[in-house]
Amino acid sequence: MFSFLWIVYMPILVLCGFFGGIFLIITSIKHRKLFVGLMGGT
Template sequence: MPLLMLCGISGGIFLVVTGIIHRKFLAILMGIICCSFVIMPFIFLNKGINGEDILHIPAVLYWVLFSLAGLLAGINGARSKIKSIRNTGFIIFSVGLFAAICYQLMSMPDSYFIR
């Protein structure tokens, strides 16, 4: 979880700054989305709001959407031939996908796999 938060916040800020430098609106937008996906649960927790009641999506889908935002930024960087946006996007994608898979595996009951 700390790696996911670090990757989401620092990667999102990096995408915003690099998108501003290279004038890539999609990279700026994906950076804002990545930051907000990581920060939003803490804002909800601070306000005493259950995020799943408002968003109506499961946690795994939430982190997969975070991961897809990174993939879209990586594809945008690859098409524009900007290595920093491409690498950051693909790192966010891989870390987000790994976190979603691990979260799904941890949330399954043990008796389902062990017989």
């Protein structure tokens, strides 16, 4: 029973972590551009 749940939930957790990581990278790049723009503007 536990192994069945593991097989079902493991791909979901991996996908959530994968997409979460991509989302964090994209937002950090956007914020870095914004931060550089603010620093360059002042």
